[in-house]
Amino acid sequence: MKKKKSRFNYRKEIYKTAFQHKSYCKTNNNERLEFLGDAILCFIVSEYIYEENKTQKEGFLSKKRAVIVARKHLNMVGKRVINKELLKTKTETISDNIYGNALEALIGAIYIERGITEVKQFVVDKIINSEFIDELINTDYKSNLQKIIQKNQNDIKYNLTSTKGPEHDKEFYVTLFIDNKKISRAKGSSVKEAEQNAAKKALKSVS
Numbered sequence: 001m002k003k004k005k006s007r008f009n010y011r012k013e014i015y016k017t018a019f020q021h022k023s024y025c026k027t028n029n030n031e032r033l034e035f036l037g038d039a040i041l042c043f044i045v046s047e048y049i050y051e052e053n054k055t056q057k058e059g060f061l062s063k064k065r066a067v068i069v070a071r072k073h074l075n076m077v078g079k080r081v082i083n084k085e086l087l088k089t090k091t092e093t094i095s096d097n098i099y100g101n102a103l104e105a106l107i108g109a110i111y112i113e114r115g116i117t118e119v120k121q122f123v124v125d126k127i128i129n130s131e132f133i134d135e136l137i138n139t140d141y142k143s144n145l146q147k148i149i150q151k152n153q154n155d156i157k158y159n160l161t162s163t164k165g166p167e168h169d170k171e172f173y174v175t176l177f178i179d180n181k182k183i184s185r186a187k188g189s190s191v192k193e194a195e196q197n198a199a200k201k202a203l204k205s206v207s
Contacts, residue, residue, distance in 0.1 A: 010086060014113050018105040019082070021089035021098055023168060030105035037108035044123045045069055063143065067136050068128055071100055071190035076132045078103035095169040097189055103127075141199035148206055154178050158195045161185070174198045178206070 008015060014033075022029040045068050049061050067073065078099030087094060087102060111119040149156045155178065162173045174194035175185045184201035188194030 008110060008114070012113065014109045015106070016088075018109040019086045019088055019102050021087065021091065021102075021168065023090040024088040030102060033105035033108035033112075034101050035108070036111065037104035037106065040111050040119060041069055041104060041107050041123060041127070044120050045128060048124060048128055063140065064137070066192075067140065068133065070136070070192060071097070072188075072193050072196075073130070073132060073136055074100035074103050074127070075189065077127055077130050080130075081126050082106070091166075091168060093169075095189075097169060141196050141203055145199045145203055145206070148203075149178065155180070158198065160191055160194075176202050178202070 010016070010019075017028060018030050018033050020029050022031060042065070045065050046061075049064050049068075053061060053064070075096035078101075079096065082099055082102055084094065087098065089098060091098070107119055107123065110122055146156065157177045157180075159175050159177065160172060161175045164171045164173070171187050171189065172191045172194045173185065173187045174191065174197075176183050176195075176198040183205055184198045186194055186197035186201055188197050
């Protein structure tokens with residue numbers, strides 16, 4: 001059986017750069033494309049959610065966008081759509097973050113090479129309508145915890161207490177306090193993910 005050809009020619013230099021981690025080459029890597037792709041992704045997702053939810057207020061739109069562009073989700077999608085063999089890195093292991101960052105760089109590359117129409121289609125197909133979205137939307141632990149805390153008029157605070165690991169594979173540790181009392185501590189590949197994990201732990205205490 002013949003392999004299905006990608007609609008993007010990943011042999012082109014711009015795509016090679018999108019998959020090239022800074023550990024592989026300090027002068028020619030995907031960080032600039034990642035910067036561009038991040039901005040384009042936020043714009044496309046914001047426009048899509050705005051058009052698809054005409055009666056919803058800003059709070060709803062912001063929360064939905066946050067789930068779609070969250071590091072955890074991008075890492076999951078990146079691992080699904082990017083062939084490991086395309087990634088160029090000298091790290092001992094390929095972390096989830098490397099996949100997520102390469103995905104944002106790929107978005108930047110598609111925009112430059114194909115234009116806004118093509119990159120919109122890619123983002124809608126692969127990210128906005130990804131197979132992981134429903135699961136992630138139903139696990140917004142911070143919002144669920146906030147609802148419980150507001151009923152009891154308690155004060156909730158998330159503190160970033162430490163970070164560990166190299167730049168390309170950092171772990172963030174967050175401690176959650178309710179009325180200045182330590183309730184839980186958790187880690188994540190981003191501050192937001194660590195906060196969600198801390199909230200998930202806290203829900204077991206306050207539910």
